[in-house]
Amino acid sequence: MSETSWLRRIQDRLTGNGLDRRADWPSWYREYADSFQSPPPPGTPLHELPVVVLDAETTGLDVRRDRILSLGALRVSGNSISLADKFEAYLPVPDGFDGSESVSIHGIIPNSSRYDHTDEPTLLAEFLTYLGSKVIVGHHIGFDVEMINRSLLRHGAPPLRNAVVDTADLAKRLRPAGYWTPRHDYGLDALAKRYTIPLSDRHTALGDCYITAVLWLKLLRRLAVKLDRDLVLGDVLKR
Amino acid sequence: MPNQVAYRVYDFLKEIAPFSYLQKEDLLRVASRVEVRYQPPGTVVFRPGEPPRDRFFVVKEGAIELFSEDAEGNELLVERCGERDIFGIRPLLAKDNYIFLARAAEESLLYAVNSEGFRDLIGTYPRVLEYLATSMAGSSRYALEYRAAHRPDRAIQADEPPDLPALQSIHQSREPVICRANETIIDAAKRMTEMNVGSVVVVNDEQWPIGIVTDRDLRRSVATGMVSRKAPVFTIMSSPVLCIERDATVTEIQIEMIRSGYHHLVQTVDGSDKSPVTGVVSEHDLLLLQGNSPAVIIQEISRARTTAYLRELRDRAERLLGSYIDKEVAIGYITAVMTQINDEIIRKCIKLGLASMQAEGHGNPPALFDWLALGSQGRGEQLLRTDQDNALIFEDVTSARYNTVKDYFLKLSDYVTEYLNEVGFDYCDGDMMASNPKWCLSVSMWKEQFTNWMTETTAENMLNTSIFFDYRGVWGDGSLPDKLTQHIFGEMKFKNTRFLASLASAALQNPSPLTFFRNFVVERSGEHKDFFDLKSRAMRPLTDAARVLILQAKQGNINNTLKRYEALAKLEPQNAELYREAAKAHEVLTRLRTELGLKRGDNGRFVKPSELSQIHRLLLRNSFTPVKEIQQLLEVRFQLNYIR
Numbered sequence: 001m002s003e004t005s006w007l008r009r010i011q012d013r014l015t016g017n018g019l020d021r022r023a024d025w026p027s028w029y030r031e032y033a034d035s036f037q038s039p040p041p042p043g044t045p046l047h048e049l050p051v052v053v054l055d056a057e058t059t060g061l062d063v064r065r066d067r068i069l070s071l072g073a074l075r076v077s078g079n080s081i082s083l084a085d086k087f088e089a090y091l092p093v094p095d096g097f098d099g100s101e102s103v104s105i106h107g108i109i110p111n112s113s114r115y116d117h118t119d120e121p122t123l124l125a126e127f128l129t130y131l132g133s134k135v136i137v138g139h140h141i142g143f144d145v146e147m148i149n150r151s152l153l154r155h156g157a158p159p160l161r162n163a164v165v166d167t168a169d170l171a172k173r174l175r176p177a178g179y180w181t182p183r184h185d186y187g188l189d190a191l192a193k194r195y196t197i198p199l200s201d202r203h204t205a206l207g208d209c210y211i212t213a214v215l216w217l218k219l220l221r222r223l224a225v226k227l228d229r230d231l232v233l234g235d236v237l238k239r
Numbered sequence: 240m241p242n243q244v245a246y247r248v249y250d251f252l253k254e255i256a257p258f259s260y261l262q263k264e265d266l267l268r269v270a271s272r273v274e275v276r277y278q279p280p281g282t283v284v285f286r287p288g289e290p291p292r293d294r295f296f297v298v299k300e301g302a303i304e305l306f307s308e309d310a311e312g313n314e315l316l317v318e319r320c321g322e323r324d325i326f327g328i329r330p331l332l333a334k335d336n337y338i339f340l341a342r343a344a345e346e347s348l349l350y351a352v353n354s355e356g357f358r359d360l361i362g363t364y365p366r367v368l369e370y371l372a373t374s375m376a377g378s379s380r381y382a383l384e385y386r387a388a389h390r391p392d393r394a395i396q397a398d399e400p401p402d403l404p405a406l407q408s409i410h411q412s413r414e415p416v417i418c419r420a421n422e423t424i425i426d427a428a429k430r431m432t433e434m435n436v437g438s439v440v441v442v443n444d445e446q447w448p449i450g451i452v453t454d455r456d457l458r459r460s461v462a463t464g465m466v467s468r469k470a471p472v473f474t475i476m477s478s479p480v481l482c483i484e485r486d487a488t489v490t491e492i493q494i495e496m497i498r499s500g501y502h503h504l505v506q507t508v509d510g511s512d513k514s515p516v517t518g519v520v521s522e523h524d525l526l527l528l529q530g531n532s533p534a535v536i537i538q539e540i541s542r543a544r545t546t547a548y549l550r551e552l553r554d555r556a557e558r559l560l561g562s563y564i565d566k567e568v569a570i571g572y573i574t575a576v577m578t579q580i581n582d583e584i585i586r587k588c589i590k591l592g593l594a595s596m597q598a599e600g601h602g603n604p605p606a607l608f609d610w611l612a613l614g615s616q617g618r619g620e621q622l623l624r625t626d627q628d629n630a631l632i633f634e635d636v637t638s639a640r641y642n643t644v645k646d647y648f649l650k651l652s653d654y655v656t657e658y659l660n661e662v663g664f665d666y667c668d669g670d671m672m673a674s675n676p677k678w679c680l681s682v683s684m685w686k687e688q689f690t691n692w693m694t695e696t697t698a699e700n701m702l703n704t705s706i707f708f709d710y711r712g713v714w715g716d717g718s719l720p721d722k723l724t725q726h727i728f729g730e731m732k733f734k735n736t737r738f739l740a741s742l743a744s745a746a747l748q749n750p751s752p753l754t755f756f757r758n759f760v761v762e763r764s765g766e767h768k769d770f771f772d773l774k775s776r777a778m779r780p781l782t783d784a785a786r787v788l789i790l791q792a793k794q795g796n797i798n799n800t801l802k803r804y805e806a807l808a809k810l811e812p813q814n815a816e817l818y819r820e821a822a823k824a825h826e827v828l829t830r831l832r833t834e835l836g837l838k839r840g841d842n843g844r845f846v847k848p849s850e851l852s853q854i855h856r857l858l859l860r861n862s863f864t865p866v867k868e869i870q871q872l873l874e875v876r877f878q879l880n881y882i883r
Contacts, residue, residue: 074244079282080351081275088242196300210244210275214348217277221346 028125029157037133039163042234046220049233050077051135051165052087053216055208056144059093063146067094068120071127071148072205074213076137081213087130088206089123090116121155124148135163135233139188139212142166165236167191167212170219174226191215245271248350251299255323256854257367265360274351278303278343285327285337294351295328301347305339314340318860323853415505415518417442420449420473424460427452427472438503438519441476446515448505450476455502484510485517492520533559533576540583546591546661549584553624553662556580560622561837570826571801578619584662585612585629585655586714592654596647604651605644608633609715613671617709618782619799622829623836623843627656627664628706631673632719635681648679671706682719686726693730696741704742705783708790709798724795731790739791743877746783747870770845773832777859777866781825784869787877800825814872821869824862831855 022030040049054073060066073087118126127148138144141164149159168186192198192211195218224231249270252258258266274294278284284296287308296303302321306314320326326341361367416434418427420441427439431454441450452472460466460475481501483492485508492504506518536556543549556577563573589610596602614628615621631652636644652673660666673679680688692700692707708727712720731738785803789795797806804822808815835850836843848856873879 072242079277079279081277083242083245083248083270083275084272084353086242086244204243207243207247210247214275214277218346221277221279 024156026121026125026155026157028121028128029152032128032131033158033161035132036161039133039161040135040233042232042237044233046231046233046236047078049135050075051137051216052076052131052162053081053209053213054136054138054141054144055205055212056147057205057208058147061143063143063150066147067091068123068147068151069093070205071123072207072209073127073130074206074209075134076213076216079217081210081217086206086209087127089118089126091120091123092117120151124152124155124157131160131162133162135165136160137165137167137212137216139167139191139208139215141168163233163237167216167219170216170223170236174219174222188212188215195219242271245273248273248275251323252297252350255297255325257364260364260366261360265363269352269357269360272353272356274353275299276349276351278347278349280343280346282343284341284343284349286340287337289337291336291354292327292351293354295354295357296326296341297350297352298322298324298326299348299350301343301345303341303347303349304344305341307339319344415440415516417446417516418452418472419443420476421471423469424452424457424466424472424475425468428457428468431457436519437521439472440480440505440516440519441472441478442516448480448482448507448512448516449473450478451480451503451505451519452476453503479512480505482507482510482512483520496522533580536580537583540580540587543587546588546658549587549658549662553580553584557623557837560833564830564834564837570829574620574622574799574801574829577622578616581616581621582612582713585610585616585659588655588658588662589651589714591658592651595654596651601647601650604633605640605647606633606636607716607719608648609712609717609719610655610673611710611720612713613710614706615709617711617798619711620801620829622833624663625665625842626667627659628667628671629656629659629673630671630678630707630710631680632685632723633679633681634716634719635683641681645676645679645681649674649676652679682722685723689723689727690730693727693738696738698745701741701745705745705786708786711798728793728795731793739787740877740879742790743784743787743873744879746780746787746873747879770847771859772844773828773835773846773859774844777862778825778828778832780866780870781821781828784821784873787873791876817865817868817872820865824865827858827862831859 022033025033052073052075054071056068056072057070058066058068068091070090071087074081074083075085076082136145145160145164152159168191171186171191188208188211192215195215197211197214197218220231220236223235227235245267249263249267252270253261253263253266258269261269276284276296278301284303285292298320300322302319303324303326304316305318305320305326306316308314318326327337416430416436416438417440418430420443431437431439438451438453440448441452443449450473452475456475456477466475481495481499481504483495483504483506485506487495487506487510495504496502502522504520505512505516506520507516508514533556536552536559539552540549543552560573560577563576593604609632611617611630611632612628613630615625616628629652631648633644633648656666656672656674666672671678689707692704710720710723782800785800785807788807789797789803792807792810794803794806794810797803801822804818804825808818808822811818831846832843834843835846846859851859
């Protein structure tokens with residue numbers, strides 16, 4: 001893809017042109033879009049709703065500049081997390097990022113042969129197949145979704161269509177920030193500690209997914225107790 | 240490829256039987272198929288009658304309680320599964336529906352392990368199957384569990400120091416000497432002489448063993464002229480033969496011989512008599528392999544002149560005990576050996592005491608007497624050195640002489656108990672020793688004492704009964720204990736019901752431990768807080784119940800718990816199963832206590848749940864069931880619910 005066509009697409013996007021044209025989408029995005037079922041109504045009981053817990057490891061926290069290094073996801077249905085039914089993919093560290101500070105955070109050694117690296121379009125294509133129409137759950141998930149959307153955009157595809165739930169938001173609703181709970185207490189580490197989830201494999205995409213998935217189940221139960229009824233999707237979507 | 244989360248699951252499972260038996264790759268495959276299930280408190284994992292799931296469960300965190308339902312639909316707590324416990328495995332082996340209700344007692348995370356993938360591994364790992372079979376309720380679960388838990392890995396075994404002959408298998412060095420069934424006896428005998436062996440295996444066309452002829456058979460039949468020397472060997476051979484596998488260990492062979500009473504075992508290719516003979520093992524072969532034998536220790540005891548040397552010998556016996564426990568020698572055999580050794584030490588101490596009395600000018604005993612071992616030594620089931628419990632009985636003498644005679648025996652007992660103390664049998668806290676004037680009595684006084692105990696059924700008397708009724712004469716004239724026994728059974732004709740009911744009721748005073756904190760009732764306070772009292776909570780109820788039942792059956796001459804249950808099983812076929820379970824449970828508990836005691840250098844009575852391996856916890860827990868059932872039987876039989 002040449003730079004000019006890339007720029008044109010951005011312009012088209014900004015002007016509302018281009019990306020609405022199905023024919024220009026990569027075939028894998030078309031498949032995703034075709035089989036996508038409109039988001040479930042807010043009244044859908046949560047225990048009937050399979051979700052995908054997602055976590056992306058990136059080169060940094062700047063959505064404009066940084067890139068995805070690995071993507072992990074687990075499917076949670078009802079009260080079960082299936083380890084066999086996982087998604088896990090690694091990307092090589094893009095030029096200009098090697099040796100950056102991210103290595104020290106998530107220990108992904110640039111282009112290490114320990115991982116089967118894939119390329120971004122393949123990762124996106126496989127991930128969309130895995131994801132389907134399911135609700136996305138994640139911790140500070142806005143960031144991860146934005147990273148994926150930016151990545152989709154780079155490859156000529158529109159953003160994700162799935163409903164998204166942020167476990168950090170959920171935790172705040174259960175225990176609002178205030179004098180006793182400083183803002184930073186909604187990080188994954190602090191919450192995992194609060195809800196007694198062992199913090200192993202932190203900062204691997206799948207490890208964080210697992211911690212988030214357990215957190216999600218524990219938070220749901222507390223919310224159900226608080227509301228004193230079975231939860232529906234509307235209860236957890238961002239208000 | 241397994242991911243980090245699967246590795247984490249693997250790390251957790253690899254410490255837990257039966258997963259611990261799996262190779263890394265296999266367990267990783269199992270781990271990567273695990274489903275993590277979140278169970279909020281009060282939620283149900285499965286209900287009775289539900290068809291089996293395709294998964295079974297390991298508690299990752301929290302606690303799951305299993306309930307059974309009675310006819311009225313009341314829930315009865317069966318088990319509480321804490322972290323690392325496995326439940327719901329029944330469907331793995333049997334296509335049965337669930338029997339229990341499983342419900343989360345706390346917020347819990349479960350690892351739901353895929354049965355299908357796991358079932359495939361059973362074929363490759365026999366120990367897994369053994370483990371699973373034993374964790375499911377089954378009559379032979381104790382022995383099996385023990386084997387699964389203790390069978391050393393072959394690889395580890397190779398590294399064992401070579402001075403553990405019992406772990407080695409006997410690889411017979413010579414070709415087995417065989418003959419055919421229709422050969423003459425004289426030909427067979429000639430071959431035995433030529434080959435310098437004590438037996439010849441009789442085989443068929445396929446070399447399968449069909450019988451065996453030993454020196455003894457020859458002596459018995461031919462030498463006495465009962466059978467012609469020209470007769471074919473099959474007329475005198477012992478048949479069928481008992482076969483074992485080629486790689487059976489010395490201990491296995493030993494146990495098999497003790498169990499069967501056979502002196503020769505035939506080794507075959509597959510361990511059955513439907514495969515070719517590969518060798519023969521005789522009792523004599525085994526003896527040659529044994530260095531530190533009980534016989535040697537007993538011989539040394541009789542030669543000992545000081546208590547210091549006796550103590551050393553008792554320490555040696557303890558090491559022997561340790562190796563027996565390691566090698567899983569049958570408890571019945573171990574207790575028999577250790578009782579012999581203990582008895583021999585007691586006899587030696589009495590002899591040393593008598594010598595001291597002589598030396599001090601007190602002369603010979605003024606009357607016939609018998610030294611009585613009480614409690615566990617009386618029952619012949621003492622393995623570790625515990626407090627000494629003993630008493631002395633002397634023949635009736637005229638009232639004019641009574642005090643002088645009693646004085647003599649009290650002095651003698653002072654010496655004996657002191658010597659025993661020096662050997663390592665501590666003085667009894669409750670002073671239940673022959674040196675106590677209360678427990679050094681003439682036959683008549685003892686009779687009176689027992690009558691009193693049987694009439695006045697106070698709590699203290701019941702406690703005394705539980706110790707004194709298991710008396711056994713160890714040294715002396717030998718006739719006096721029988722007089723006492725006759726008296727007791729005579730008395731029981733009159734006092735039977737009430738006395739036995741009180742005894743039964745006393746046996747129930749330690750309730751069986753069925754409510755659990757993470758599977759265990761631990762002592763709530765006192766010196767042994769957070770410990771589980773193995774003796775009073777699990778062993779004592781079994782011992783006490785056996786005593787009551789055997790007294791009721793009027794079998795006074797049996798005073799060993801295992802033998803009591805064996806006898807009871809014969810007397811009451813309808814309860815045979817339960818009695819056998821109780822005996823097995825007692826065996827398992829004895830083994831466990833001995834193992835702990837040897838490891839810690841104490842009497843093994845108190846156990847901290849955390850120091851138990853998972854399999855030990857499982858064993859202990861399973862032994863609670865017969866304890867409870869035997870107590871229920873007592874309750875019904877002696878109608879205790881009406882008394883209490």
